[in-house]
Amino acid sequence: MTVQKQVGMGALACALVWQLVAGTTVYAAGPTLTLSSQETITSGAIMKNYVWTTTRSNKDVSVNANVVEVDLTNPNVKIDAMAGTKNQFTKNQSVLGMVKDTGAVAGVNGDFFNTQAEGVPEGAQITNGQVMATPAKISGLYSFAITKNNQPIIDILDFQGNVTAKDGTSFELGGVNKTYYWDDNDVPLIADGLFLYTSAWAMTQRAVDGTHVPTEALIQNDIVKEIAVDTNVKMIAPADGYILRGSGLAREFIVNHLKVGDKITTKYDMVPHDASKTYDWKNFKMLIGGSTLLVDDAKPSYFTRNIGDFSGYSPRSRTAIGYSKDMKTAYIITSDRSAGSAGMTLPELQQFMIGAGVWKGMVLDGGGSTQMVSRSLGDFDPKLVNKTENGNQRSVVNGVGVYSTAPKGDLKGLILKGQNILFMNEPSTYQFKAYDDYYNPISVEGIVPQWSTSTTNGAFKDNVFTPAAPGKTQITAKSGKGSASMDVEVVGRDQITAMTFSAGAFSVTEGGDFKLPISVTTRSGVTRDLPAASATWELSGIKGSLKDGILHVDSASGSQAAQVIARYDGYSTMVTLPVGREKIWYDVDKFAVMTTGDKYPAEVVSSVNIAQDNGNKNIEIAYDFTKGTGTKAAYARFNGTSGAPIEGEPEFISARVFGDGSFNWVRAEVVDANGVTNLVSFTENMNWTGWRKITADVSDLKFPLKIKSVYVANPANGQDERAAKGKINIDDISFIYKGQLASLPKNTVKLTVNKKQVTLNDKPMTLEQAPTIVNDNTLIPLRFVTEALSGSVKWDEKERKVTVIRGDKLIDLWIDNADLLVNGQRVTAEVAPKIMNNVTMVPLRLVSEKLGFKVGWDPKNYGITLE
Template sequence: MKVQKQLGIGALACALVWQLTSGTMVFAADSTLTLSSQETITSGATLKNYVWTTTRSGKGVSVNANVIEVDLTNPNVKIDAMAGTKNQFTKNQSVLGMVKDTGAVAGVNGDFFNTQAEGVPEGAQITNGQVMSTPAKISGLYSLAITKDNKPIIDIFDFQGKVTAKDGTSFDLGGVNKTYYWDDNGVAMIADGLFLYTSAWAMNQRAVDGTHVPTEALVVNGIVKEIAIDTNVKMIAPADGYILRGSGLARDFIVNHLKVGDPITTKYDMIPHDLSKTYDWKNFKMMIGGSTLLVDEAKPSYFTRNIGDFSGYSPRSRTAVGYSKDNKTVYIITSDNSGSSKGMTLPELQQFMIQAGVWRGMVLDGGGSTQLVSRPLGDFDPKLTNNTENGNQRAVANGLGVYSTAPQGELKGLILQGQKVLFVGESSAYQFKAYDDYYNPISVTSVVPQWSSTMTNGTFKDNVFTATQPGKSQLVAKSGKGTATMDVEVVGRDQIQSMKFSAGSFSLTEGGDFKLPLSVTTKSGVTRDLPPNSAQWELSGVKGSINDGILHVDSTAGSQTAQVIARYDGFSSMVTLPIGQEKVWYDLDHNAVMTTSDKYPAEVVSNVNIGKEASGNKTLDITYDFTKGSGTKAAYARFDGAYGTPVAGEPDFISAKVLGDGSFNWVRAEVIDADGNSNLVSFTENMNWTGWRKVTADVSNLKFPIKIKSVYVANPANGQDERAMKGKVSIDDISFIYKGQMPTLPKNSIKLTVNNKNATLNDKSMTLEQAPTIVNGNTLVPIRFVTEALGGNVKWNDQERKVTVIRGDKLIDLWIDNPDLLVNGDRVTAEVAPKIMNNVTMVPLRLISEKLGFKVGWEPIKQGITLE
C-alpha cells in the first residue's frame, strides 16, 4: 500500500494519511462463536481458542481466533508493552523474540509502524512505567493504558510539549522518539519539528527520511553538552539525558538559542482528547498505541480512521485488544488468515470481539504482523500459537506482553506428552511436564514419576511403552501430588477404518527413489501415519526394493505400471503407479536454448547469467533488484525471445532445481498453451529456503501442445514488504515428466444365469462348479471365475479363509462369512457375507462389480447377468 510521499507501507503497517470516517457500522451476518479449547498460561491468564463462522458473499467461512483473557484483579499477572530487541526501538524483531527477551509468558504484536523507517510505533508507549514514545499528531488513534489502580483505559491522547532555552525562548516539542510522518493534512511533521530522543532509541541517527537534514543537541542532566549543526550527534542518548533533533524552524531554534553549557527545560504532557476527562498518565503502569476504536459499550463503534487505508474491508489476519464492562478483564485477540481460516474484516472483528466479551476495544496492527505467542502449560519456552498470514514471523516495532509475577509454588500437576495412537509392536517414549500452584513450569529433572497402564496390551520400561496387542489403555504417571493420565489406543485390523497411500500423483522412473507414506484412520476418527517398518510390503511390475517406506526402482523392464501392496495386521492397501519418464529440457551443460533477461516494471533491475558451481556444473542465475517501481515486480529468464520454445508431447509436470535465497519471493514458469494463452504456474509461492531444492508444478490441465516462455522470480504487490527486494536465484535441470499409460484390461464379456451352471465367455460355452444364486435378496457369483475372466487375479489364504482380488488398480480382501471387506484400503460392509458353496467362493455381485469396475447387465425375466 502506498501513501503520500510514496512511502512504502506494509499490509496493515503504519498508514500515515488517513481520513476520519464517522457513522460507519457494518454487521457480520449469521456469525457463530464456538470455543474449541482453552488452557491456563499462568495464574490470571487463560488462552482460549475459538472457531468463528459467518456468511461472506453468500458463502460460509470459518476463522480460527485466539483470545488471551487476563484477570486484572489477580496480583500474580500483569500486562506491559514490549519493544524491539531488549526493549529498544529501531531494533524490530518478532513477537516470539520480544516475549523471550522480556521474560513474558505470552504476547501479541502491537502498534502500527512505518516499515520503511527505523522501526518505532506510531502511537504512545509506556513500558514498566517509563515513557518510551508519545502519541503522533494524527486524529482518531486510540491507545490502551493501565492505571496505577490496575484499571484499563482505551482512549485518544494528544501530545503537548515545549522546550525552553536559557534566554527564555521556547519551541513546541513534536514528540518523544518519533520517526518521520505526515499529519492529517499531509504536512511533514519533521520538516520544521523539534523532537526528543531517549536511550530507548537504539540508533545513532534519528528520523532519517532522506530529505530533511538534522541539527541535534545533546542534553545531559538538563545541561546542553553538544550541538551538531546540520548533522547528527554520533551517539545514542544516555540514560541521564536526551537528544533534541530539529530541522527547518526547529534548526533555527537550536542554532540561535541553545549553547553548550546552558541549562535547558523540557516539559511535555499526554492529555485526553476529550478535555472532560482527566488521567494521571505519569503514573500509568503501561500504555500502547493502536488505531481505530472498534467496540464501545459492547456495540460496534464507528470507525475513527479510514479503515480502507489498511485493508479494513478485506479479510486479513487481525490483532486487537479490549476490556470487560467491569474493568476486570483484558482481552488480547488475534484471528488468522491462513489455510482454511479465512481471516476477518474489521466489521467482522467487531462482532467477534463483542461475542468474546469485549466492552470497549481497539484494533492493533494486523495482516502479516499478526502474531500470538504463548507459553504452553508446563513449558518453560513460549511458542508461536497462531498461523501467520504469510508463513513467517515478521519483525515488528513493539508488542503487548503478559507477565507472571507469582512466586515459586509447590508441584500441582503433571502433563503427559506422547503418542496417543500406537501400532502393534511399536515403542514410544512418553515425557511429562510439571507446573506449580500458580500454573508456572517446574523443572522435571528431580521428578521421577511412577509409570503404569490400566490394560495389559503393552509394557513399560522406564518411560517407554511398547504396544503388544490391540486395544485401549490409559497410561498413568504419578509423582507426589501430581498425577497425569493419557488415553492410548493400540490399533489392530479391527480398529482400522481405512489405510491409504498419501504419496500424491507421480510417475516412476528408473533409478528414482519414491516415498510411499501410509496414513491410517481408525474407526474412532484418529488419523496417523503408519511407521513404514510396521507394514509388510509387496512389489510387482518393476524390479526394486522398499526400505523404510521408500521405493527404489532398479529397472522398469518395459512395464507400464508398478503395484505396491502394504499390509498391517491383515489390513491391506494398494497403489498402482504408472511408469513415467523425466526428460531434462534445459540444464546448460547439455541442453539449452537462447536465454535473455527481461523485467517488469521498467524500474526493476534484472540480469540473467550463466553461473558455475565448484563441481563445474553450470546454472541459470537470475539476479533481481525490486527496490524501485510499484505493483507486482518480476525478473525473467526468457526462452527464444518473446515466442517461447515448443515442448514435446503432453507432460504432466514441469520440474526444476532451485537454489533458493530465503527471500519469500515466488518462482514461476510462463507456459503458452495451444490456444496461445499464457499460463503462470508456480514452482513456489514462498521461497523460504536456501540451498538447492527440487520443485514441481502441474501442467497436466493445459491444452497441448505447449511452449515454455520463461521462468522468473516474482514479488506480488500484496504483502510485498514481507519479501526481500534484492537477491539471486539459481535454476538448473528444468525437466518435463511424462506419465506412462495404465494397461488396458481385456474386453471380455461373461453371461451368467441365476441357478444355472451354464455360462459363456466371449460366446464360448462353459460349465461352472457353482451357479449364481440369490441370498437375502443379493445375487452371489463365483468370484474366481468372474475375476480371472475379466483380467484379474485371485489368491486364496486357507489359514485365514481369505480371498484377495486384484484387477487393474483395484485390490479387495474378503473373508468367508465376514461382511467386512477391504477395498483399496477402505473398510466396506456388505449386506451379505461371502460364502463357500461346493468349494467355490461366492461374493455379492453388486458390491464386487461396483468396486472392481465391472459393467453389469441384468435381464429380469430369465434372471440373466452380463458382465464385461
C-alpha cells in the same frame, strides 16, 4: 503490515452484536464463532482458540483466531509493553524474541511502524511505568493503557510539550523518540520540528530521512552539555539525560538560544483528545499505540483512520486488543491468513472481537507482523502459536506482553504428552510436565513418576510404552499430589475402518523417489499415519525398493504401472500408480533456447546470466525491486516474446531452483491453446536457500502449450515484507507426462443360476459349483469369474481368507464374514462369502461392482452376464 502514512477517515461499519458462551458455537447474521479449545497460561491468563466462519462472494471461509484473556483483577498477572531487543527501540526483533528477553509468558506484536525508518512505533509507549515514546501528531490514532488501579483505557491521546531556553525563549516539542513522519496534511513534521530522544533510542543517529540535516543538543540533568550544529551527537542519550534534535526552525532555536552550560526546562504532557476526560498518564503502568478504533460499546465503531492504507478491506492476518464491559478482562487477539485460514478484513475483525467478548477495542499492526507467542501449561519456553502470513517471524518494533507476578507454588498437576493412537509393537515415549498452584511450570528434573496402564495389553520400561495387543487402555503417571492420565487406543485389524495410501494421484518415473504415506482411520473416528516400519510391503510391475515409506524406482522399463501393497495385522491396501515420463526441456549444459532478460516496471533493475555451480551451468536471475510501484518482476524470457512450444500434454512443469530466502514468488508464463497467458506459480513463498526441486500443475490448461518465461515476482500486496534485492538460479526445467494404466481385456462371462454350464467369450465351460441364491443374494464362484476376467485369486488357509486383485482393485474377504476390504476400505456385504463343494462363493452384485465388472441380469431366465 506496516505503513508510512495514514490519512483520512474510514467508512462506518455495520452493527452486529454477538454473545459467546464458552464451549459453544454462536450464530449471528451469517458468521459463526466456535470456541475450539482453551488452556491456562498462568494464574489470571487463559489462551482461547477459535474458528470463525463467514461467507465471502457466496463461498464459505474459515479463520483461525487466538485470544489471550487476562484477568485484570488477578494480582498474579500483569500486561506490559515490550520493545525491540532488551526493551530498546531501533533493535527490532520477533515477538518470540521480545517475550524471551523480557520473561513474558505470552505476547503479540504491537504498534504500526515505518519499515524504511529506524524501527520505532508510530504511536506512544509506556513500559513498566516509564515513557518510551509519545503519541504522533496524527488524528484518529488510539492507544491502549492500564492505569495504576489496573483499569484499562482505549482512547486518543494528544501530545503537548515545549522546551524553554535560559533566555526564556520556548519552542514546541514534537514528541519523544519519534522517527520522521507526516501529519494529516502530508507535511513532514521533522522539517521544522524539535524532538527529544532518551536512552530507549538505541542508535547514535536519530530520525534520518536523507533530506533534513540534524542539529542536536545533549542535555544532562537539565544542563546543556554539547551542541552539534548540522550534525548529530555521537552517542546514545544517557540515562540521566536526553538529546534534542532539530531541523529548520528548530535548528535555529538550538543554535540561537541554547548554550553549553545553560539550564533549560523541558515539559511535555499526554492529554485526552476529548477535553471532557482526564487521565493521570504519569501513573500509567503501561501504554501501547495502535491505529483505528474497532469496537465501542460492543458495537462496530466507525473507522477513525483510512483503513485502506493498511489493507483494511482485504483479508489479512490481524492483531487487536480490547477489554470487557466490566473492565475486568483484557483481550489480546490475533487472526491468521495462512494455509487453511482465510484471514480477516477489519469489518470482519470487528464482528469477531464482539463475539469474543470485547466491549471496546482497537487494531494493532497486522499482516506479516501478526505474531502471537504463548507458553503452554507446564512449559518453560514460549512458542509461536499462530501461523504467520509469510511463514516467518518478522522483526517488529514493539509488542504487548503478559507476565506472571506469582510466587513459587507447590506441585499442583502433571501433563502427559505422547501418542494416543498406537500400532502394535510400536514403542512410544511419553513425556510429562509439571505445574504449580499458580499454573507456572515446575522443573521435572528429579521427579520420577509411577507409570501404569489400566489393561495388560502392553508394558512400560521407564517412560516408554510398547503395546503388545490391540484394544483401549489408559496410561497414568503419578507423583505426589500430581497425576495425569491419557487414553490410548492400540489399533488392530478389527479397529480399522479404512487404510489407504494418502499421497494422491501421480505418475512414477524411473529414478524417482516417491513418498507413500498410509492413513489409517479407526472405528472411533481417529486418523493417523501408519508407521512405515509397522507395515509389510509388496511391489510389482516395476523394479525398486521401499524404505521408510519411500518408493525408489530403479527401473520401469516396459511397464505401464507400479502396484504397491501394504499390510498391517492382516489388513491390506493397494495403490496402482501409472508409470509416467519426465522430459527435461531446458538444461544449459545440454540444450536450451534463446534466453533474454526482461523486467517490470521500467524502474526495476534485473539481469539474466549463465552461472556455474560445481561445473554445472544454470541461469541466474538477479533483481533489484527497490524502485518503482505495484507488482514487480524480473524475467528470463524464452525465444524473445514468442515463447517456446511444448510437446504433448504434460501434467506438471518442474525446475530446480536455488532459492535466496526472499519470500518472493517464482512463476512461469505459460500460453495455452487459446493464446491466454497463464501465470503458473512454482512457489508463492520462496523461504529457502539452496537448491530445491519445485513443481507446478499445468494439467488444467488447454493444450498445446508454449512457455514464455520463468520469473521472480514481488506482488504489490505485502511487498515490504519480502526482500527487494537478490538473485535466484534455475536449472533443469522439465515437463512430466502422465502415464496410462493398461486396459483390462474385454472378456465376457455368461452364467445361469443353479446351472453349472457357462460360456467364456461364447466358449462353453462347466463349473464345479453353479451360481446360487442365498437370502435373496446371488452367489457366484469367485475364482472362475475373477480369472476369466483377467484377475488373480490367492487363498490363505490359516485365515480362510481370499485375496483378489484385478487391475487397480484389491479385495480381501474372509469365509463366513460379511466384512470385506476394498483397497483398504471396509465394506459390509448382505451375505458373507461361503464355501460350497470346495468352491468359494461370493455375493455377485457387491464383489463384481467393486472389481469393476459390468453386470447384466436376465430375470426371466435367471441369466447373468459379466464383462
